[in-house]
Amino acid sequence: MTSTLTISALTKRFGAVTALKSVSFDVAPAERVALLGHNGAGKSTLIKTVLGLIAPSEGAVSVLGHKPGSPEARRQVAYLPENVAFHPALTGLEQLQHYLILRGENPRQAADLLARVGLQDAAKRRIGTYSKGMRQRVGLAQALIGHPRLLVLDEPTSGLDPVSRRRFYALLDELAADGASILLSSHALTEVEARTDRIVILSDGQLVSDGSLAELRRRADLPVALHITPHNGYASDIADHLPGAIRVGNALHLSCSQDDKLATLARVAELGDKVAELEVLPPSLEDIYSHFSGRTGQ
Numbered sequence: 173m174t175s176t177l178t179i180s181a182l183t184k185r186f187g188a189v190t191a192l193k194s195v196s197f198d199v200a201p202a203e204r205v206a207l208l209g210h211n212g213a214g215k216s217t218l219i220k221t222v223l224g225l226i227a228p229s230e231g232a233v234s235v236l237g238h239k240p241g242s243p244e245a246r247r248q249v250a251y252l253p254e255n256v257a258f259h260p261a262l263t264g265l266e267q268l269q270h271y272l273i274l275r276g277e278n279p280r281q282a283a284d285l286l287a288r289v290g291l292q293d294a295a296k297r298r299i300g301t302y303s304k305g306m307r308q309r310v311g312l313a314q315a316l317i318g319h320p321r322l323l324v325l326d327e328p329t330s331g332l333d334p335v336s337r338r339r340f341y342a343l344l345d346e347l348a349a350d351g352a353s354i355l356l357s358s359h360a361l362t363e364v365e366a367r368t369d370r371i372v373i374l375s376d377g378q379l380v381s382d383g384s385l386a387e388l389r390r391r392a393d394l395p396v397a398l399h400i401t402p403h404n405g406y407a408s409d410i411a412d413h414l415p416g417a418i419r420v421g422n423a424l425h426l427s428c429s430q431d432d433k434l435a436t437l438a439r440v441a442e443l444g445d446k447v448a449e450l451e452v453l454p455p456s457l458e459d460i461y462s463h464f465s466g467r468t469g470q
């Protein structure tokens with residue numbers, strides 16, 4: 173199947189700064205790909221290159237076989253920036269009609285587009301009265317003009333509440349089901365985990381990981397944590413039976429590699445009634461992200 177987006181050995185330098193270092197990946201039709209990375213990792217630079225706003229220093233980008241920024245590519249790509257700005261005095265309907273006219277499309281589509289993003293009831297209200305989530309949805313409605321094959325979304329849900337985020341991703345799911353590809357940048361692995369098919373992680377301009385969350389989890393091979401709550405008086409017995417267990421309050425904490433998980437659980441099972449409760453905690457998404465991005469706390 174022909175890729176919607178192909179990025180081949182893309183390098184971008186700004187003077188002495190190399191913002192992207194030989195980055196390669198594809199986005200297939202109907203695929204939802206999250207682009208993650210710390211501040212300055214190169215996400216915006218990559219997005220700008222895909223949109224044709226800046227040229228690669230080396231390597232190539234192809235959007236449905238076209239050069240980014242070419243009229244053919246622009247017709248098929250839509251972009252939603254992190255902070256969308258609209259004219260506050262225009263209604264949602266007027267703003268959309270204006271964009272449709274600029275794109276040479278029939279302005280009558282405005283009401284349908286607004287309904288698609290759930291803004292039908294607010295269509296005739298001034299955008300100045302919209303919440304951030306509503307403005308973001310106007311942005312998405314604008315991005316839907318002309319049935320783009322690739323949607324490029326730069327931190328589309330930053331500042332949105334959990335319900336608005338869920339609605340936003342539900343709409344992206346519909347678009348992907350219609351065959352559109354989605355490339356969205358984010359800082360939050362937790363947020364994109366269930367909503368994207370693949371996660372690409374950039375770190376200092378390099379692609380450090382590319383795969384589904386399950387693949388990243390396997391590749392990271394981070395330890396599993398076990399939290400054991402002993403029945404009264406058995407903490408010492410359990411600690412003796414499980415070398416490496418550390419007492420934390422009333423519980424005992426233990427960690428083991430993925431490969432040792434079953435053997436460790438078998439050791440815990442040997443303790444029988446001495447154990448009141450057992451919790452098995454796989455590595456968190458943040459742990460996985462930190463592992464690949466080489467950073468913590470982001």
Ligand SMILES: Nc1ncnc2c1ncn2[C@@H]1O[C@H](COP(=O)(O)OP(=O)(O)OP(=O)(O)O)[C@@H](O)[C@H]1O
Nearest residue numbers: 186189190191209210211212213214215216217218
């Ligand atoms: N026009 C420019 N001139 C010089 N350096 C730049 C330019 N644009 C980006 N850079 C540098 O390139 C690197 C990557 O920046 P970029 O904006 O792509 O990161 P990012 O991952 O989008 O970060 P953030 O999450 O903070 O938006 C940074 O070191 C940045 O300072």
